[in-house]
Amino acid sequence: MTDFFYLQDSRNNVGSRTMFWRLGGGYTSNLNEAEQFTRERAVRQYESRETDLPWPMEYIRARAEIGVDCQYLTRSEAEAYHNVDGRFYVAYARDWDGNDLVWLGGTGPTANLEDAIHPGAPDSASYRSKGFELWPCGYIVDRSRPVVRAVQLDHKQALRAVDLKLSPPKRQRTKSYGSLINCGGCGRFLNDRQRFNICPNCGEENAP
Structure with a gap:
């Protein structure tokens, strides 16, 4: 592996x-x-x-499985394609899985090209009359990809x-020190923790 x-x-x-x-x-x-x-x-x-x-x-x-992205298909290219074997894939009109065409499969709709029917020209004409779209098999196969x-x-x-154990990603904790005050000596902003120590800038004591 x-x-x-x-x-x-x-x-x-x-x-x-x-x-x-x-x-x-x-x-x-x-x-x-x-x-x-x-x-x-x-x-x-x-x-x-x-x-x-x-x-x-x-x-x-x-x-x-094999999907076909409709974004890479044009009807003019398909009609000009030299369909050697005369077979067509049968697609549902205006139906997509994401961007992928949905085909007529042996048991119903499928977005997996491997399960799609592909009748020859004489039989495919009847599907066109029922509102399906026909795409030349070779044209579609050339534009298919694994998904x-x-x-x-x-x-x-x-x-x-593969014997891989993932550790949960380390999350950084956000520390909250409350509201800020101004140092009485130099005016620098100090958080609540710093006010109980001497100012790191001027040494002023700011503890109440």
Whole structure:
């Protein structure tokens, strides 16, 4: 098992898709763009910000599915695409999982391209008449990428598999010294604790 990790931004998902640190900056749901961290770097980052969760790369990849981001599709490109095998994926119109298209699967809607039906041209025409969108298979496959649904992930299970125990991030306690007073000698601000000692600036005693 390789000892590399992805870092999840656990504050937000896009639809059902988990977001990870992107190589070069920012965040992405595309596992092919996610930065790979050594165990040490991943743990250090978690210790500095607990919303950045380290996940073993192999654990995530084993639970990946295939999504297609609608932001990278255009109808004009699809219509110009040379659809060699004549097969089409059938998408629900105006329905998305985050940014990903939702397809007609064998048992109903699915955002996982691997579960989507892809009829040939003669059969696909009937789906268009029912309000579905048709996308050439090759065009869609070229623009697909691996993603993972947050509901598929169990952080404790993932870390046990690689024998990693995370310590709770250290929280800095904010010390409160009450209201400030002015030193009777030099006028410098002193807190309640300092007023019972001599002023560190001029040596004046300010205790009541």
